[in-house]
Amino acid sequence: LTGALGLAACGGRTETATAQPNPPRPLRETARCPIGTCVGTDHIGDPAWVALATRHFSQLTPEFEMKMEYVLQPDGSFRFDGGDRIVAFARANGQRLYGTTLIWYEQDPAAFHPLDGSGKRFADAYRSYILAIAGRYRGQVVGWDTVNEPVAEDGNGLRQCIWSRNLGQEDYIVRAFEHAAEADPNALLFLNEYNLEHLPRKQATFLKLVERLLSRGVPIGGLGTQSHLDISLKSGVLTQTIRRLGEFGLPIHVSELDISLKPHGFNLPVGDPLQRQADLVTELAEAFMALPQRQRFAFTAWGIRDRDSWLLRRPGGTGDRPLLFDEAGEPKAAFHALQRAVSA
Ligand code: 9MR
Numbered sequence: 001l002t003g004a005l006g007l008a009a010c011g012g013r014t015e016t017a018t019a020q021p022n023p024p025r026p027l028r029e030t031a032r033c034p035i036g037t038c039v040g041t042d043h044i045g046d047p048a049w050v051a052l053a054t055r056h057f058s059q060l061t062p063e064f065e066m067k068m069e070y071v072l073q074p075d076g077s078f079r080f081d082g083g084d085r086i087v088a089f090a091r092a093n094g095q096r097l098y099g100t101t102l103i104w105y106e107q108d109p110a111a112f113h114p115l116d117g118s119g120k121r122f123a124d125a126y127r128s129y130i131l132a133i134a135g136r137y138r139g140q141v142v143g144w145d146t147v148n149e150p151v152a153e154d155g156n157g158l159r160q161c162i163w164s165r166n167l168g169q170e171d172y173i174v175r176a177f178e179h180a181a182e183a184d185p186n187a188l189l190f191l192n193e194y195n196l197e198h199l200p201r202k203q204a205t206f207l208k209l210v211e212r213l214l215s216r217g218v219p220i221g222g223l224g225t226q227s228h229l230d231i232s233l234k235s236g237v238l239t240q241t242i243r244r245l246g247e248f249g250l251p252i253h254v255s256e257l258d259i260s261l262k263p264h265g266f267n268l269p270v271g272d273p274l275q276r277q278a279d280l281v282t283e284l285a286e287a288f289m290a291l292p293q294r295q296r297f298a299f300t301a302w303g304i305r306d307r308d309s310w311l312l313r314r315p316g317g318t319g320d321r322p323l324l325f326d327e328a329g330e331p332k333a334a335f336h337a338l339q340r341a342v343s344a
Pocket of ligand 1: 063064067
């Protein structure tokens with residue numbers, strides 16, 4: 001401390017803002033909101049991952065083991081082993097569990113193909129699926145991404161998919177919320193979307209959809225903004241997005257944060273990319289903390305260490321550093337930025 005004060009007194013760069021205890025204090029203890037990360041059963045077998053997850057994170061989202069792609073087998077049977085192991089891990093470590101995702105346009109399971117176009121049989125199977133999974137985890141999860149990514153990328157209406165084709169463009173969304181509420185009346189049911197900050201038309205369409213669903217009495221319990229960002233994002237956009245989403249008065253979930261240094265496989269020419277990444281985390285976290293406390297559902301990063309990120313598994317993704325901890329599990333500037341913004 002003396003050294004830091006001495007530096008500041010000499011007019012040098014003040015160290016008090018950047019010096020951090022090593023290791024940092026547990027984020028889950030200092031933060032004034034739940035802090036989440038995603039998890040897979042493979043992570044649970046990695047002691048270094050477990051140490052970071054249990055020290056800093058108070059909420060977990062299964063990265064894929066509660067999705068239809070995993071749960072629903074081609075013959076229509078269910079598989080819950082992965083989800084059950086994650087439930088047990090979260091409980092053993094005093095962490096909240098958040099489920100993703102009941103219905104997602106991107107999941108087009110073989111078990112539903114024979115029912116395509118069958119009317120009531122399709123609708124019955126849709127309800128049965130949601131009742132089965134949301135019923136299985138009733139009381140174990142605090143909430144669900146009930147419908148994921150409903151809006152077309154260009155903002156021109158809603159996505160076309162097997163669900164909209166069979167149940168109606170907007171009605172598949174309405175039914176998903178109704179069935180989920182029937183299965184688990186105490187779970188908070190979220191509508192989750194991405195690129196709301198990058199694409200103004202998509203944001204506008206999303207907001208109109210929320211308005212319409214609420215006016216139809218759909219039991220939406222919260223709004224998720226995934227926040228898959230990259231360092232080219234301009235300052236101010238995140239603040240505007242969180243403020244606008246918050247205007248409905250519903251709980252808000254920053255549900256899948258990562259900040260790529262190399263979107264589309266190319267490094268962006270930014271002076272200090274890790275500092276730019278940290279600055280965006282600061283903006284997002286400060287906007288989130290400016291919401292009333294009852295609206296701060298959780299602030300979730302989509303992974304812990306850079307190497308855990310789905311972005312590195314994509315073509316051109318090698319070498320990206322999108323998360324809060326580096327390869328060695330050391331906290332990055334982005335971690336410290338988050339801790340500063342959310343802690344008391
Ligand atoms: O990171 C997830 C990856 O491991 C899965 O293979 C993939 C498909 O289930 O989903 C990834 O997570 C996605 C999330 O569920 C929804 N928003 C985009 C995320 C990255 O693709």
